[in-house]
Amino acid sequence: MPNPDLLETFPTPTDNEFVIEHVNEEFTSVCPVTGHPDFGEIVVRFSPRSAAAGGVCVELKSLKLYFQSFRQEGIYYEAVTNTIRDDLAKAMEPTWLQVITRWRGRGGIRSIIRAAHGTIPAEWHRQ
Numbered sequence: 001m002p003n004p005d006l007l008e009t010f011p012t013p014t015d016n017e018f019v020i021e022h023v024n025e026e027f028t029s030v031c032p033v034t035g036h037p038d039f040g041e042i043v044v045r046f047s048p049r050s051a052a053a054g055g056v057c058v059e060l061k062s063l064k065l066y067f068q069s070f071r072q073e074g075i076y077y078e079a080v081t082n083t084i085r086d087d088l089a090k091a092m093e094p095t096w097l098q099v100i101t102r103w104r105g106r107g108g109i110r111s112i113i114r115a116a117h118g119t120i121p122a123e124w125h126r127q
Helices: 060-068 077-092
Strands: 009-011 020-030 037-047 056-058 096-106 109-117
Touching (some): 020 060, 056 077, 077 096
Antiparallel strands (some): 020 037
16 A cells, blocks of 8 residues: 655745645556556645745655655555555645546557646636
């Protein structure tokens, strides 16, 4: 199972609003039907709560280790996307969070899955 306990955080450095975007270009999990590897790109975009509100950001090495915990996991694309959203939202409690997964083609079909937490500002909806 993916391990959300791997996620570590650090205090938000400012009270000013800002957006963080982390991109993992080498995400791997396993198709639960065929057992073949699935390869994708994960985009995590969020606005942390302010420092005054006790906001936190996810630490990158821990995020990498968390993503790697999916490598041997038999899990559908949709479950990957929603699991990452849920685990990061719980760990950080951001103002808003968007997870976009883009999966490499298989059988002529490519998939893009989006999951959100909070109200995503309009300028981030289709990026």
